[in-house]
Amino acid sequence: MSNEKGWGMRAFDWFEERLPIVSFIDHSVGSKYPAPNNLNYFWNFGSLAGFMLVVLMMTGIVLAMSYTPHVDHAFESVERIMRDVNSGWLIRYLHANGGSFFFIVVLIHIFRGMYYGSYKAPREVLWWLGIVIYLLMMATAFMGYVLPWGQMSFWGATVITNLFSAVPIVGDEIVTLLWGGFSVDNPTLNRFFALHYLLPFAIVGVVVLHIWALHIPGSNNPMGIEVTANDKIPFHPYYTSKDVFGLGVFLLFYFTVVFWFPNAMGHPDNYIPANPLQTPAHIVPEWYFLPFYAILRSIDDKLTGVILMFGSILILFVVPWLDTSRVRSANFRPIFKVLFWIFLLDCFVLGWCGSQLPEGLPLILTRVGTFWYFFHFLVLLPVVGWIETPRPLPSSISTPVIASPAE
Amino acid sequence: MGDLAETQSVPTEDESRRDFLLHATVATGVVGAAVSLWPLINSLNPAADTLALSSVEVSLAGLEEGQAATISWRGKPVFLRYRTPAEIEEARSERWQDLPDPQPDEERVQDDRYLIVVGVCTHLGCIPLGQKTTETRGDFGGYFCPCHGSHYDVSARIRRGPAPSNLEVPEYTYLSETNVRIG
Known part of the structure; x- marks a missing residue:
């Protein structure tokens, strides 16, 4: 009987036929x-x-x-x-x-x-x-x-x-x-x-x-x-x-x-009203910009610094092709796994460098860190994909569970 | 339908004519759309009232030898410095041809005594230190930018650091011996 559906459900169906937004969200x-x-x-x-x-x-x-x-x-x-x-x-x-x-x-x-x-x-x-x-x-x-x-x-x-x-x-x-x-x-x-x-x-x-x-x-x-x-x-x-x-x-x-x-x-200096005639002693960007700010300052040439900084983000666009390994998860890639953690550490080091004045140890670390950043993407990712022997992949998610229930 | 049969067998010349019309229409549309964007983009450029404030008159009479003063021009600081004979001598004794942005001191001043430069580091726009007596003047006795470590000499020429060029000398004219119009 059509009476099984209440009026609310029928109103809903009426609307869904005309704009299926709820099922769209349900599918998303x-x-x-x-x-x-x-x-x-x-x-x-x-x-x-x-x-x-x-x-x-x-x-x-x-x-x-x-x-x-x-x-x-x-x-x-x-x-x-x-x-x-x-x-x-x-x-x-x-x-x-x-x-x-x-x-x-x-x-x-x-x-x-x-x-x-x-x-x-x-x-x-x-x-x-x-x-x-x-x-x-x-x-x-x-x-x-x-x-x-x-x-x-x-x-x-x-x-x-x-x-x-x-x-x-x-x-x-x-x-x-x-x-x-x-x-x-x-x-x-x-x-x-x-x-x-x-x-x-x-x-x-x-x-x-x-x-x-x-x-x-x-x-x-x-x-x-x-x-x-x-x-x-x-x-x-x-x-x-x-x-x-x-x-x-x-x-x-x-x-x-x-x-x-x-x-x-935040930075306490931002509670001082802007003064166009006085630069603060030490300008630092917000923390999420620090690694890129470090890369900008890694080199004593303005244009190169700017290119490296933008390049450090734009390089992400080609990472799917720089990584030559067909195995996705680092859990099956012994060398890549190590490199991933080094890369993460490198980003933290660059972040710290970005908060320091570009001289002495921070400057050296900035240059090493910037080199490693690009070395990781441009050299290590493609090369490791070729030379690494990944661990055998299971045929499905449930295979290892079913094969060795004791583990 | 007779008409339809006729249109289906159009001669090649007509097809290329149609293609031409299609491409010309699309090209005109694209160019027109691009051109119509220009007023929108250009509206972001400095407005007439901003441009109208682009010159300033300043008196150098109050400066004693060795003193410096900073004024504001177009929202930027302009460094005025009454240089000592020793400083002028120092600025001119260097072989300017060897500097990163080669320029003789003579070209950077109109009156040897007064150095007038825009106090904005040519690297990323910070204000270099060196105008106040309490501030460091860098390794070359002129200005030092604390943001990224650029050193300028007593003629405000870049000597060391990431800045690509000397501090800019603004356009200025002496209205009298000690009155200058900048801009």
């Missing part, structure tokens, strides 16, 4: 998306990144309603948010530290992709879209840091926009175009605010493409092997519940910083 991140059954906790960070994007956009929209993008009022309007606006301090600290935590989860997400070979065929475009998101994030974060118009805002903006003056012939014209004047000034602040508001929506667009590209081959897994239908479980409720649990753990860290160490990742 719901019960109709079959995921490998052996995903570990490193697979939580994609959804955590999505969560942070939503938090940043929600807090950002509210902050924008109390913020004034003008050189004479920007700093004071941020202080007003901190002191006078209801919950303003909380919203701003959630937003400012949210940026850092967005980078933390995205970086773990990227390194997870590197360790488990998630960039390899057939997921190259998925990997590319991830890098595009990463680049958009860095642009957005940089412009966001300028908005409070403190000393670090101003001088960070000056140094970073000046990178483009290294472009041969038209460099100075490009910088003038970016500034809208002869120095970082009110037109610069205005356009950075407009773009800082816009780019997150662009990120959402690329995230949709990223998830779309994910669903063509499906998720990679810690074994890095193709997954049979028997070894898959529906994303909802299995991984939605796991993601929510992971979110709870993540929030412990996030809120610990927001409530107890809200300025730990």
Whole structure:
């Protein structure tokens, strides 16, 4: 009998026939998306990144309603948010530290992709879209840091926009175009605010493409092997519940910083209003830019430094072809596994170097670290793929479990 | 249908004519779209009122020998320095041809005594130290940029470090012996 369905269900069916959005979501991140059954906790960070994007956009929209993008009022309007606006301090600290935590989860997400070979065929475009998101994030974060118009805002903006003056012939014209004047000034602040508001929506667009590209081959897994239908479980409720649990753990860290160490990742100089006639003694970017800042300063030539810095990110686009091994997961690649951890260490070393003055030991480490960064991608990845003998791959996720239940 | 049969057997000349029309239309559309982007991009360039503030007059009368002063021009600091005879001598004794950005001191000043340069490091735009007596003047007695370690000499020429060129000498004219218009 057709009476089995209630009116609510029938209304739902009526709507689904006309716009099947619920089944679209169900196929994307719901019960109709079959995921490998052996995903570990490193697979939580994609959804955590999505969560942070939503938090940043929600807090950002509210902050924008109390913020004034003008050189004479920007700093004071941020202080007003901190002191006078209801919950303003909380919203701003959630937003400012949210940026850092967005980078933390995205970086773990990227390194997870590197360790488990998630960039390899057939997921190259998925990997590319991830890098595009990463680049958009860095642009957005940089412009966001300028908005409070403190000393670090101003001088960070000056140094970073000046990178483009290294472009041969038209460099100075490009910088003038970016500034809208002869120095970082009110037109610069205005356009950075407009773009800082816009780019997150662009990120959402690329995230949709990223998830779309994910669903063509499906998720990679810690074994890095193709997954049979028997070894898959529906994303909802299995991984939605796991993601929510992971979110709870993540929030412990996030809120610990927001409530107890809200300025730990910021620089005290940014609580000094911008002064175009006084450079702070020591300009440092936000922590997530430090490795790239170190690479920029690794060489005493402006153009080469800039090329190396941009190259260090753009090189990620060709990693699927630089890595010549067909085995995805580092768990089956004894040499690559070691190199991965050295590479991770190298990134931390470069990060530390970026926070130091470029002289003495930090400068030497910067140069060694920069060399290793490119050596890893350009030489080690292709060569190791050829000479390494990977451990035998199981034919399916369940094979090793069934073959040796005692283990 | 007779008409349809006719259109299906179009001669080759007509096909190439159609291709030409198609390509010409697409090309015109693409060029038109690209050109229409220009006002949007150009609106990001300095506006008329920003350009209008692009010159400033300054008096050097208050400077004593050996003193320096900083003024603001186009949102950037301009270093003014009344150099001592010893400093001028030092700037001119060097073989300028061997410097990283070769330029004689004579070309960098109009009045030998007064050095007028834009106080913005040519590396990444920080303000070099050396204007105040308490600040280091670097290894070459001029300016030192603390951001990435560029050393400038007493003529504000780059001597060591990542900066690619000398501190910029702005366009300026002496209106009288001690009055200068910069810009």
